[in-house]
Amino acid sequence: MTPELDRRRFLMLAGATAIVAACGGASTAPSAAPSASAAGTAKATGRISIYSALNESTNNQLFAAFTKATGVDVSALPLAAAGDLQTKITAEKNNPQADIFVGGSSEFHDPLGKQGLLEAYQSPLAKDVAAQFKEATGLWTGWYTGIFGFISNTSRLNADIGGKKPATWDDLLEPAWKGKLILPDPIKTGGGYIFIATQIFRFNRNETQAMDYMKKLHVNILSYGPTSPGVITSISNGEAAGAPNWSHDILTEKAKDPTRIDLTVPKDTGFEVGAVSIVKGGKNLPGAKAFVDWVLTKEAGDLNVKLSNRGSVRKDVSPAPGSPTLDQVSLVNYDRQWATDNKTRIQKLWQTTVGIQ
Amino acid sequence: MRSLRREPALLLALLAVIALVLAFIVYPQLQVVLTPGPGGYVEFLQEGTWLVPLRNSLQLTLLSTATAVLLGFIYAYAMVYSNMRWKPFFRLIGILPLLSPPFVVAAAYTLLFGARGVISYGVFGQSPNIYGLNGVWGVQTIAFFPFAYQLIADALSRSDPRMEQAARNLGAGSWRVFWSVTLPLSRPGLGAAILTTAIYILEDFGNPQLIGGVFYVLPTQAYSLISSFGEYTSAAAVSTILLLLALGLYLAKVRLDGGRSFVTISGRASSMPRPPVSPGVSRACFVACLGLAGVILLVYGSLVVSALTLRFPNNLQFTTEHFQYVLSGTNGDALRNTLIFSGVAAAVSAVFALFAGWLVQRGQWPGRRALDLLLILPAAIPGIFFGLGYLVAFNQKWLDFVDRGWLIIIAFIFWNIPVGYQAAVAGLRQIDRSIDEAATSLGASSLRGFREVVLPMLGGSLRVAFITTFVRAVTTLSLVIFLFTPPTTVATIRIYQLVGDLNWGAATAYTVSDIGMAIIALLIFAVLARGRIALGAARA
Numbered sequence: 001m002t003p004e005l006d007r008r009r010f011l012m013l014a015g016a017t018a019i020v021a022a023c024g025g026a027s028t029a030p031s032a033a034p035s036a037s038a039a040g041t042a043k044a045t046g047r048i049s050i051y052s053a054l055n056e057s058t059n060n061q062l063f064a065a066f067t068k069a070t071g072v073d074v075s076a077l078p079l080a081a082a083g084d085l086q087t088k089i090t091a092e093k094n095n096p097q098a099d100i101f102v103g104g105s106s107e108f109h110d111p112l113g114k115q116g117l118l119e120a121y122q123s124p125l126a127k128d129v130a131a132q133f134k135e136a137t138g139l140w141t142g143w144y145t146g147i148f149g150f151i152s153n154t155s156r157l158n159a160d161i162g163g164k165k166p167a168t169w170d171d172l173l174e175p176a177w178k179g180k181l182i183l184p185d186p187i188k189t190g191g192g193y194i195f196i197a198t199q200i201f202r203f204n205r206n207e208t209q210a211m212d213y214m215k216k217l218h219v220n221i222l223s224y225g226p227t228s229p230g231v232i233t234s235i236s237n238g239e240a241a242g243a244p245n246w247s248h249d250i251l252t253e254k255a256k257d258p259t260r261i262d263l264t265v266p267k268d269t270g271f272e273v274g275a276v277s278i279v280k281g282g283k284n285l286p287g288a289k290a291f292v293d294w295v296l297t298k299e300a301g302d303l304n305v306k307l308s309n310r311g312s313v314r315k316d317v318s319p320a321p322g323s324p325t326l327d328q329v330s331l332v333n334y335d336r337q338w339a340t341d342n343k344t345r346i347q348k349l350w351q352t353t354v355g356i357q
Numbered sequence: 358m359r360s361l362r363r364e365p366a367l368l369l370a371l372l373a374v375i376a377l378v379l380a381f382i383v384y385p386q387l388q389v390v391l392t393p394g395p396g397g398y399v400e401f402l403q404e405g406t407w408l409v410p411l412r413n414s415l416q417l418t419l420l421s422t423a424t425a426v427l428l429g430f431i432y433a434y435a436m437v438y439s440n441m442r443w444k445p446f447f448r449l450i451g452i453l454p455l456l457s458p459p460f461v462v463a464a465a466y467t468l469l470f471g472a473r474g475v476i477s478y479g480v481f482g483q484s485p486n487i488y489g490l491n492g493v494w495g496v497q498t499i500a501f502f503p504f505a506y507q508l509i510a511d512a513l514s515r516s517d518p519r520m521e522q523a524a525r526n527l528g529a530g531s532w533r534v535f536w537s538v539t540l541p542l543s544r545p546g547l548g549a550a551i552l553t554t555a556i557y558i559l560e561d562f563g564n565p566q567l568i569g570g571v572f573y574v575l576p577t578q579a580y581s582l583i584s585s586f587g588e589y590t591s592a593a594a595v596s597t598i599l600l601l602l603a604l605g606l607y608l609a610k611v612r613l614d615g616g617r618s619f620v621t622i623s624g625r626a627s628s629m630p631r632p633p634v635s636p637g638v639s640r641a642c643f644v645a646c647l648g649l650a651g652v653i654l655l656v657y658g659s660l661v662v663s664a665l666t667l668r669f670p671n672n673l674q675f676t677t678e679h680f681q682y683v684l685s686g687t688n689g690d691a692l693r694n695t696l697i698f699s700g701v702a703a704a705v706s707a708v709f710a711l712f713a714g715w716l717v718q719r720g721q722w723p724g725r726r727a728l729d730l731l732l733i734l735p736a737a738i739p740g741i742f743f744g745l746g747y748l749v750a751f752n753q754k755w756l757d758f759v760d761r762g763w764l765i766i767i768a769f770i771f772w773n774i775p776v777g778y779q780a781a782v783a784g785l786r787q788i789d790r791s792i793d794e795a796a797t798s799l800g801a802s803s804l805r806g807f808r809e810v811v812l813p814m815l816g817g818s819l820r821v822a823f824i825t826t827f828v829r830a831v832t833t834l835s836l837v838i839f840l841f842t843p844p845t846t847v848a849t850i851r852i853y854q855l856v857g858d859l860n861w862g863a864a865t866a867y868t869v870s871d872i873g874m875a876i877i878a879l880l881i882f883a884v885l886a887r888g889r890i891a892l893g894a895a896r897a
Contacts, residue, residue, distance in 0.1 A: 056858040077844045080857030086587035088839050091748045095757070097842070108587050178618070187573060188566070188581040223488045224471065226567050229859050237670065239472045253859060256668070343586065344404055351409070356571045 002210070047073035051089065053082035053103035054093050055252075058307040065303055066294050072287045074161035079228075082108040083190075091280055092115055099282035100291050105190070105272040106140055112277065113139030115296045119278040121289055125296035125344035133273050133313045142273040143295050144304055145311040148194060149247035149265040151232055156180070156241040157262075165264040166242070169199065172266075173176055173213070177220040180241040184228045187347055191228035195244050196350055197339040201332040207346075211353040218354040236261055247324055248309040254322075263322070274310065359599050361722055367803050374713050378731050381771045385746030386738060390600070392593040401594040407578070411598065414559060414574040417490065421497040422555040428498060429550060432649070435642030436506075437513040438539075438634050442643060450650045453657055455503045455828040456875055458849045460856050461868045463567035465656050466496050468663075468670060475659070476672050488570030496564045499652065501557055504776065505550040507825065511780055511817040513539070515787050518631040531634060549779040552610045556603050556658025556736040556775070562835065575599050576739050580835070585742065596742040603737025607730055627792045628862045629888070657872070664866035679866035688851065688867075692874055693720020693834070696846040698762060699830035700878065702769030707822035710774045711815055714781025719793065729782075736775035740835030743772050762845045765837055769830040776829075777822025784818040785811070824879065831875045 052059050056078055063074040079085055089101060101109060101118075112118050113135060122138040133142035152165055158291025161176045166228055172181060186192035196214060205211040222240045225231035231243045232253050250263040276295050278288045296298055301312035309320040319325045361368045393401060401407070432451060435441055457463075470477045472484040488496075511684040516539065524534045540547075562576035569577060579595035582588040663669030667676050682688065713732055717725045735743065747768050792814070796806035812819070841850050848871040855864035 007561075056854050056860070059361045077841075077843055079838070079855055080854065081584040083582075083584045083587040084838060087583050087589045087745070088748070090589055091745055091839065092752050094749075095752050095754050097752070112586065185571065187571075188577065188585060193585075223570050224487065226569075227857075229857055230567075233859060233861065234467075237468070237473055239467075249859070257671070260671070344406060344591075348406060356409075356573075 002134040031267040037065055044070060044072050044284075046284050046287055047075055048079065048099040048284045048287035048291060049075045049097060050100040050291070051085045051098040051279075052076055052078045053085055053101075053108070054078070054237060055080065055308055058304065061156075061307055062300065062303055065300070066291060069294055069299070070290050072284075072290055074271060086193065089117060090115070093281075096279050096281040096283075098279045099284050099288040100276065101309050102276045102291075102295065103274055105146075106135075106142060106275040107190075107336060109140035109277045110135065110336075110340075117280055117322055119280040119282075119288070121278050121284065121292055123289070123292045123296055125293055129296070129313050130242050137257075140275040140277040141292060141296065142275050142313050143301070144308075145273040145326055146272045146274060147247045147265060147311070147326065147329060148191070148198065148270045148272075149234050149250055149263050149324065150242060151245050151250040151253070152242040152262050152264065153235050153238050153240070154260060154262055156238055165262070166266050167264075168267045169202065169213075169269075172220060172242075173216050177241070179220065179222050181217075181221045182223055182225050182231050182234055182240045182243040183217075184231050184243070184245065185224040186350055188224075188226055189228050191244075191246060192224065193343060193347065194270050194272070194339070196346060198268070198332050198334065200346070201270070201334055202268045210290060211349060214350055215353050219298040232261075248311075248320075251320065251323055263324075265324045265329045268332045269297055269329060270332055270334045271326060273313075275354065312339075359661055361720075364803055370712075370804065371716055371720070374716060375728065376416050376711075377709075378713075378728065381767055382731055382735055383853060385750040386734075386743070387746075388601075388749040389593050389742045390597050391747045392589050393597075393756070397590050398594055398597075401591050404591075407575070407595060407598060410573045410575045410578045410595075413490075413572055414576075414599075414602070417493065417497070417565070417574055418555055418559045418573075420490075420494050421501065421558045422551060424494070424498040425501040425554050425558065426505045426509075426547075426551050428649070429507075429554070430509050430547070431642075431645055432502065432506045433510035433513055435646050437510055439632065439639040439642040440633065440636075441639045441646065444648075447646045447650060450646075451503050451506055452824065452828065452876075452879070453503075453653050453872075454500050455825065456872045457500060457563075457831055458832045458834065458852050458868050458871060460563060460567060461660065461852060461864055462500075462656065462836075463496060463564050464856075465659050465663075466492075466568060469655060469659055476655070488568060488572075488668060490569075490572045490749050493565050493569045493572065496568050497558055497561060499560070499649075500564060501554050504557060504825070505554045507541060507821045508550040508553060508776070508780055508783065509546050511821050512543045512783055512787065514817060515784065516542045521631065531638070542787075545783040548610055548613065549783040551777050552733070553736060553776055555606055556733070559602060559606070560599060560737055560739050562739060562741075575602075579739060589745075593742065593745075596739060599739060600734070600737055603734065606737075607733055643870065645756060660865045660869055660872075663862065664869045666862070668862065669865070676862075679862040680870070682863045682864050683870050689888075690844075691846045691848045691851045692870060694762070694845055695831055696870065696874060696878060697767060698766050698845075698847065698876075699827050702766050702773065702830050703823045703827035705766075706770040706773050706826040707777050707819050708713040710777030710822050711781040711819055712807065712810065713774070714778050714785060714818075715811055718782050718785040719766075719790070732778045733775045735772050738772070740772065740833050741838060744768060744836045744839040760842070760845075761842045765845060765847070767841050768836055769826070769833075772833075772836055773826035776825040777818070780818035780821040781815060788814055822883075827879065828875060831871060 009323055043304055050063065054062070059076055059078050063076055066082055067073055085101060086108045087105065087171035089098060109118070118139045120138040121227060123141060126134055126138065126141050129141060134140070150166055157165065160180055164202065166172050172282050183316055196210070199213050200207055200210040225234060225243070229249060231245055232249055235243050247263055247265060250261065254261050254263060276292055278292060298314060298316055301314045301317035304310060305312055305317055305320050309323055311319055311323065311325055361371065417587065436444060436447065467474065467487065469475050470485065471487050472478065477483050477485055520542065521534050521538050529537065560576055560581050563570065565574045566577045566580065575595050575598060579592040582592040664679050665675060665677070666672065667674045686890045717729050747764060751764055793806045793810050796810045797803055832849060834853050837847050837850060843846060848867060852864050852871070854865050855867060
């Protein structure tokens with residue numbers, strides 16, 4: 001009848017697992033042994049804790065190069081969604097666990113600075129960074145750039161669209177694109193929202209015109225993708241013919257199979273400034289400053305460009321092969337603050353316009 | 358159970374349970390609920406962005422719960438009543454959908470059944486648009502029927518065959534027996550199944566996120582606000598709405614239950630076999646289970662194929678590089694962490710849930726309704742907020758000496774209490790009070806009565822609690838996303854990182870390793886318990 005349970009056996013098992021866990025727990029305890037240093041007091045030593053929104057493959061090599069250059073060890077906590085890290089830093093404000101927050105557009109760093117959770121630091125190397133790429137008091141510093149572009153699936157583009165890549169965002173309204181586009185979801189993804197904001201700036205903040213554009217575009221859209229990188233996979237698999245997305249991620253995907261997909265950057269596009277900031281109250285301020293200094297060097301810029309295909313804020317870092325640069329492409333006058341402040345309203349406006357209720 | 362005043366040990370145990378619940382469920386969650394502040398709530402409610410997701414959440418929960426419970430009931434009936442073949446196989450299949458790390462499994466559905474899906478397009482030449490209500494409804498039905506199945510099977514297997522035999526002897530056909538005896542007697546289990554399944558579906562974010570398209574629901578809204586826009590405050594307000602909805606579901610269930618008795622196990626043991634169902638019913642059961650198993654195997658099979666090929670589905674050349682990656686360097690550490698954290702949490706959570714269930718169901722003390730609610734509430738808290746609450750509450754300087762692994766284990770224990778607790782309460786309602794009262798009449802303390810009389814009879818509930826806690830701990834991403842540290846990284850975090858890096862091959866290899874490890878662990882657990890703790894539902 002009732003399947004009986006051998007109680008003693010169960011409790012023994014539970015106990016045994018607990019003991020194993022206790023041992024495991026002991027062995028996984030972080031060994032924060034600072035590396036020996038006989039150098040002067042100003043020299044950064046020990047270990048820093050980095051919260052990173054960069055790609056996994058970039059993290060490993062970038063941080064290894066930093067440790068090699070400075071002797072400071074890195075304990076990295078990688079999460080590709082910068083909003084997760086921003087939230088984590090906010091939630092940890094009573095007992096900060098991070099020294100550095102690196103990667104992710106400056107929109108994710110800026111609110112932390114306003115809440116007083118970041119340590120202002122003017123790196124000597126930051127003086128060469130253009131003013132539009134950094135926070136004036138040094139709360140965060142931009143060190144890389146990403147440009148919004150367009151990914152196309154080559155075979156579907158040739159078969160369905162006649163091989164014509166979009167030169168402007170308006171080209172996407174052509175009937176040939178009907179049901180063959182994917183857009184990163186403007187409610188669920190930062191990329192999708194940047195796309196809408198870009199349209200608004202393209203029409204000189206005339207929201208009616210921008211929404212009219214989004215409404216016409218809606219007809220051509222097969223689906224709204226749940227994550228920006230996921231959309232790249234979908235296009236690579238041929239689910240649709242093309243999609244707006246981040247140029248650097250498109251190039252990284254293209255490197256895996258160059259004939260399958262391609263990148264174009266339509267006229268009047270948007271871009272992001274990838275930032276680095278120091279978390280206030282961290283455990284190793286000299287180490288954190290050393291990281292900001294290092295990440296602004298040519299060496300770090302070159303490495304990041306090579307690993308992630310993003311651009312550098314440094315003029316002496318050459319772009320990745322095939323990668324667009326900010327002075328080549330035509331950009332809209334993207335007002336980050338306005339885009340952040342009006343986000344909820346614009347998202348709602350878009351939902352009503354295209355009839356997603 | 359005797360009165361608390363006469364048994365100080367019992368009183369102490371009760372106070373300990375209450376203290377733990379307050380410390381690890383109420384206190385951390387208050388951190389989240391109080392975040393927006395009155396002004397924040399007013400502003401958020403006026404913005405009105407929650408209206409559409411709220412309506413969608415209700416609609417989806419209603420539809421998915423109905424189909425998942427129906428499917429779970431059929432599966433449980435087939436496992437407990439029919440004489441169909443391959444029961445051990447189906448038992449294992451019934452666990453698989455629970456072992457779905459977010460993103461990967463939902464993405465597998467789109468690779469199989471999407472616009473360019475291997476099955477939909479490759480085999481049938483169709484390009485269906487699965488994004489939206491219908492797609493997510495279908496996937497949720499398959500993903501959540503196992504909860505219903507486990508709880509219903511536990512209840513069915515405890516029903517007394519003598520009642521059904523009696524009905525037969527009085528001339529009722531098998532249909533009539535089913536409707537008038539089997540179904541009513543399984544009501545506690547059914548109620549528990551509906552409530553738990555509904556709450557889990559309401560809280561689910563992975564499937565709506567990947568397959569829901571623009572059918573936004575509350576959990577995806579909350580998650581997107583945090584991950585994509587760093588808006589923690591509005592997200593916390595969404596989480597509160599979810600809590601209130603779960604509270605509503607709970608009150609509805611209490612009303613429906615009424616105060617009826619569903620006792621099916623009385624003092625005398627029964628060794629009577631269940632009346633046989635007709636061969637036709639057995640065959641139908643077999644076909645239904647086989648069909649469902651087919652879909653499940655297809656999805657999980659595609660993960661194995663993709664883990665073993667260069668670039669699924671475009672390049673199907675065989676490779677072991679993805680598995681080599683999983684085993685290389687420190688990549689395997691996360692798997693070990695997952696195994697240890699989940700194993701400990703499942704064992705503790707199962708025993709704790711049963712003990713708490715016994716205290717609430719058998720006790721006469723005031724305020725037990727409140728404890729009842731608090732023990733079900735964690736199911737309604739999206740993992741991301743449960744984790745956030747823990748981070749805010751326990752990331753304190755004076756606690757820095759505690760290894761962060763313990764924080765994850767404790768979060769696993771309390772987040773997963775509801776299923777085990779529901780199973781225990783449903784089980785106890787079918788066991789006559791006189792049985793444990795007999796023990797105390799003979800002089801045993803209530804606690805001894807629980808240990809030596811009640812616990813052994815609740816083997817099925819204990820098993821349900823252990824298995825569901827274990828598999829949910831193995832597969833949760835959202836709960837640990839704010840709690841992990843580099844040394845306490847778990848498998849789902851690695852999978853999430855790999856998916857974000859578009860490394861689909863390594864992500865699936867990691868998923869397959871994670872699921873495989875969980876299955877092996879459950880099998881070893883079953884063997885060590887001398888085969889008495891079978892996987893899945895109880896034996897017929």
